[in-house]
Amino acid sequence: MRRARPDFGQTARARLRELIQATAPVHPDTELALCARWAELPDRARTSAQLLGRRTCGCEGTHGVFPRCDLACTPCYHVREANLVQVDGDHTRQEVDRQMAHLRAVRGTGQHAQLIGGEVTLLGPDAHAAALDAMLRHGRKPMSMTHGDFDYDYLRRLAIGPDGRPRFALLRFAGHFDSLMLGRRGIERPRREADLHQHRRRFVEQFERLEREHGVPFDLAHNMTVTPRNLGQVGEVVRACLGMRFGMMSFQPAAYVGNPRRWREEFDEVTIDRVWTEIERAVGTQLPWRHLQMGDERCNRSAYGILAGGRWFPVLDDTDPRDLRVRDAFLDRVGGMDLERQRWALAIAVARLLARNPRLAPLAAGWAARLVSRIGVRRVLRGRPRSLTFVVHAFMDASVVRPAWEALERGETAGDPAVRAAQERLSTCSYAMAHPDDGRLVPACVQHSVLDPQENRRLRELLPLGER
Numbered sequence: 001m002r003r004a005r006p007d008f009g010q011t012a013r014a015r016l017r018e019l020i021q022a023t024a025p026v027h028p029d030t031e032l033a034l035c036a037r038w039a040e041l042p043d044r045a046r047t048s049a050q051l052l053g054r055r056t057c058g059c060e061g062t063h064g065v066f067p068r069c070d071l072a073c074t075p076c077y078h079v080r081e082a083n084l085v086q087v088d089g090d091h092t093r094q095e096v097d098r099q100m101a102h103l104r105a106v107r108g109t110g111q112h113a114q115l116i117g118g119e120v121t122l123l124g125p126d127a128h129a130a131a132l133d134a135m136l137r138h139g140r141k142p143m144s145m146t147h148g149d150f151d152y153d154y155l156r157r158l159a160i161g162p163d164g165r166p167r168f169a170l171l172r173f174a175g176h177f178d179s180l181m182l183g184r185r186g187i188e189r190p191r192r193e194a195d196l197h198q199h200r201r202r203f204v205e206q207f208e209r210l211e212r213e214h215g216v217p218f219d220l221a222h223n224m225t226v227t228p229r230n231l232g233q234v235g236e237v238v239r240a241c242l243g244m245r246f247g248m249m250s251f252q253p254a255a256y257v258g259n260p261r262r263w264r265e266e267f268d269e270v271t272i273d274r275v276w277t278e279i280e281r282a283v284g285t286q287l288p289w290r291h292l293q294m295g296d297e298r299c300n301r302s303a304y305g306i307l308a309g310g311r312w313f314p315v316l317d318d319t320d321p322r323d324l325r326v327r328d329a330f331l332d333r334v335g336g337m338d339l340e341r342q343r344w345a346l347a348i349a350v351a352r353l354l355a356r357n358p359r360l361a362p363l364a365a366g367w368a369a370r371l372v373s374r375i376g377v378r379r380v381l382r383g384r385p386r387s388l389t390f391v392v393h394a395f396m397d398a399s400v401v402r403p404a405w406e407a408l409e410r411g412e413t414a415g416d417p418a419v420r421a422a423q424e425r426l427s428t429c430s431y432a433m434a435h436p437d438d439g440r441l442v443p444a445c446v447q448h449s450v451l452d453p454q455e456n457r458r459l460r461e462l463l464p465l466g467e468r
Helices: 008-022 028-040 080-084 089-107 125-137 152-159 193-214 231-241 272-283 321-334 343-356 360-375 377-382 398-409 417-427 444-462
Strands: 059-061 111-115 140-146 171-176 218-226 248-253 300-308 311-314 386-393 431-435 440-443
Touching: 028 089, 080 444, 089 111, 089 125, 089 140, 089 431, 089 440, 111 125, 125 140, 125 152, 140 218, 152 193, 171 193, 193 218, 193 231, 218 231, 231 248, 231 272, 248 272, 272 386, 300 360, 311 360, 321 360, 343 360, 360 377, 398 417, 398 444, 417 444, 431 444, 440 444
Parallel strands: 059 111, 059 431, 111 140, 140 171, 171 218, 218 248, 248 386
Antiparallel strands: 300 311, 300 386, 431 440
């Protein structure tokens, strides 16, 4: 029999399509997803500052993949059943793959996703790596969420394969450190946030060692839960972490979510405004945020900037009309462009973008000149500049999330002002989780307040603790 000859023309056309797609300023699937996300936002959220639907579809997270944690924290959004579920690498990999496939289909590629549930390092290094690989295959930018209480050997085995070569081009981790966490090795019951500075430093130093010894770059975030007990220590944490290589510092005012037996304080006393004030005092300057908004301002507040020579400078001057014009041009013309790709592909993508929008070049040059002037040439050259973003993210209490979600499911607008406000926030949520079985994306507040309890009861039957 004559063997079928490969259709070289068809192969060449397929490769050309792949090349065009790889060098497109914005992936076609992502562009469609952004348009859909913008269209579904409430009118009040469609402002010139809004990033949802223009720059990103929002952050993503996993659920039901490894709910158990080996620390006891007050407060914690975990339900009681979470620690009765076995951590199983095969289950994690399969569920992560399913959830990320759904997110890829709905939200396109290049979105940030958190590998989150319980404590990620309870997974073996190989299972952890397999989960990250699944996220990457589906076009996600994964970040592992951890309490940071692990050893360098675990990190090395995660990052370096059996062949001695790095498994990943970049590792993203978020370490959660606060004095409300109980059971950390070496300091089971911290009294103050300052007691944890050496643990924060050790966390960063392990990644610095990995980069030094194996050439694996990293991107780190610092997370901290805030209650009335440690609100006054937020500034102390910020000042200490400025000298560590964190690219983001995120603070979460505690909410009445999860196991109610852990609700021991008046969490309502801690608002976004109060946390933001403490951060500004520590940084020594105002942190502008209204000109760049992710979702609802009652949920999120972010300040994007550069740390150089020990001082923080905003990326955009919110009082300068020229910088606001740069923002508008960036979101309108650059939009969801993925800047993290191979250099040759990024160079071609930028060239294609500028060919269609030649006015972007002088706008970008003017902005860069103003930024350097604001920071100072000396600090730019000698101050080891690096990006540093401050974020405050506020979850909602379960008591309002449940009725708000149930009303939304019925297509109703709640009469109670607090529940109606929760509905507004859910409709503009910037942090979602995938449910491929019913084809939905669910806000994280709904996941933790409404869906986690029943999900963990099912997982207890599927993966009972102590058995495989």
